[in-house]
Amino acid sequence: MDRMPPEDSRPPNRSAADALRPAGSTASNVWGRFRHHPGAVAGAIVLGLLVLSSSLAFLSPYDPEASEIDVRLAAPSLEHPTGTDALGRDLLTRLVYGGRISLSVGIMVVIIALVVGIPIGAVAGYFGGWVDDVLMRITDAALSLPALLVLILLSAFLRELDLPILHSNSVLTIALVIGSLSWMTVARLVRASYLTIRELEFITAARCLGAPNLRIMVRHILPNAVGPIIVEATLEVGYAIMEESGLSFLGFGIQPPTPSWGNLLSDAQEHLTLHPWLAIFPGLMIFLAIISVNYIGDGMRDAFDPYRVLKKVGEV
C-alpha cells in the first residue's frame, strides 16, 4: 500500500485516449467513442447473437411445446446440445423461443417506461411549481413501493381478469405489469435535464420568438436531453429481463408450456440433482442477456459523456 505512487501516473490506455479525441456529441462522435469501449462492443455482439438466434427460432427441427416421450431428460448430446426436459422437448429450442419472450418483454417495458416517464419528467421539470410537486410526489410514491412484491400481485390479478388484449399469458400483459413500475427513473432523469436546460439562453431566445411551450419542450429541450435517456433506456432493458424471468420463475409470469427463461429455470428445480443442465442453461441465457445489456449501457454512458471518460482516466 505504502509503495503506491501518489497518483495514477500511467498514461491513459489506448482506447480511452481514442475516446477523448472526437469532442462534441453528434451521432458519429458518439458512435466513435462507443466503438472503442471493448465491453460495449462485446456486449453488442453477444446481444446481437441472442436476438438473431431467437428471431431464427423457427428454424429449429424440434417443436418447442410438443413432447417426445422416448427422449425424456436426455443429457446434452449432438442432437440436443443442451439436453431435453422431462417431457422430451429439446431444451435449446425452448431456450431460443424463451429468448423471444424475454427480449421482447425487455423492449416493450422500455417503450412503456419512455412513453410514461418522458412526459411526466418533461412537464414536471419544465413547468416546476405545484405541477412539479404533484408529479414528483406520485413518482416518489411509486419508487417507495416494494417493486417485486407489487408486481407479483398485479400479475396475479391481471392474469385472472384475462382482458381482451391483455390475455392471461401474453407478453404484453407481463410487459405492462413490469412497465407500470419502471418509468420513475426515466421521469426523474428527464425532469433533471429539463430543469437545467430550461434556464439556458437559447430557450429564452426561443420563448422570445414566440415558440409555444409544447414546441420548446419537444423541439428545443428534448434533443438536448436525449443522451441520459438513451443510457437509462438501455439499462432498463436489463432490469426488465431480470424482472420478467424472476416473475416467471415465481410462477407469476409467463406460464408453461410457453417457454420463458424464468419458467424453464423454475421447472428445472425439481430435476436439479440428476439433470442439472436444465437449470444451468436457462440461467446462463439470462446472465448473458443482462451482462451484455449492462456493458452496452456502460459504453453508451461513456460515449455520451466524454467528461466522464476524462474523469475515469484521471485527467480532470
Place this chain on the structure above:
Amino acid sequence: MGSYLLRRLLQLIPLLFLLSIAIFALVNLAPGGPLASLGGSRHVNPQRAEQLRRQLGLDQPLPLQYIYWLVGNDWTRVDADGDGVDESYGTRRGVLRGDFGISFRTRRPVLTEIMERLPNTIYLMVVTLFVVAIIAVPIGVLSAVKQYSLFDLIATTLSFAGQAIPEFWLGLILILIFYVWLRNPVTGEPLFPAGGMYTLGSAFSVGDWIKHLILPVAMGAVGWVAWYSRFLRAGMLDVIHQDYIRTARAKGLTERKVLYRHALRNALIPLVTILALDLPYIFAGSLYVELIFSWPGMGRLYYQAATQRDYPLLMAVLIIAAATTAVCNLLADLAYAVLDPRIRYD
C-alpha cells in the same frame, strides 16, 4: 437545515397518504374481491359468505372500507348481526394504530404473523449486510487506488458479472455445487444443507446454524457486493483526486493514513445513503433467497399470502415496506446532510 427538515417531514405526509391509497386500491380492486378465495375454501355457502362479508366490513362502500382500514371503526357503530341496525361499536383499530386486521389464511392477527417471521429475515439480512461490507469495502478501495491494475480489471469485471447474475439462478447453482456435488470427505454428507435455518429436531448448536447460513448469505451477498464495491470504487476515485488528499500527502502522512483516515471517510458518505435505501429490504425480505432455501421469513410469508390471496397480510406487508422505504429515504438525505458538512440546504 431546520426548515429543510420540516419541509421534508411535511412532504412525507402526502406521500404516505398516496401510498396507502395506492396499496389499498391495488389489493381491493382485485377481480372477485377479497372473498373470492376466502381461507382457500372454494365452497362457502351464501349465508356464511354474507356473514363473513359483514364481519370483515366488506359490505361497506370502498371509500368507507379504506377509512376503516386506516383508522379503524371503533369510533362508529356498525351492523354486526345483519338486521339493518347499526347497533354495536366496531372492533378494528386501524393501521395507524397498529391493527392490520386478521389474516384470512390463519385467522390470527396479521401483526402476530409478521412478528413471527420478521426476526428471521432481520437475522439473515444483518449477517448478509455484514458479509457484504467486509468484502465490498476493501475491494472498492483497492480497485480505486490501483486503478487500471490487474486487480482492478478483475474486480470490475466480476462486479459486472455479479450484477448480471439472476439471484434465483445463483441459488440453484450454489445448491448444485455445495449440496449435490461436493460432499464432506469424512461423513459423505452434503457439504452444506440446502434449506431451513437449522436441522429440525436437533439440539441447538452454533455450528449447525452457521452451516445453514452460508449458502443463503452467499446467494444474497453476491449482487450487493458487486453493486457496493463498484459504487465505492467510483466514490474513492472522486475523492482521491481532490486537493485535500494532496494536502494530506504533502504533510507527509503515510499512504495508509491518507487512504483510510482521509479518503475512505468521505467516500463512504454516499454509501451510507445507498445503505439506508436498501434497509427496507428487511421488511420485504429477499424473496428469492427465502423461497429457494425455505427460510421462514417475510419474503416467504408474502409469497404464501399472494398465492392464497390473504389480503390483510398482503396490504400489511406492502404498507410497512413502503412506509419504511419512504422514511429511510428521508433518513438517507438527513444522514447525508449530517455526515457531509459541505452540503448546505436552504
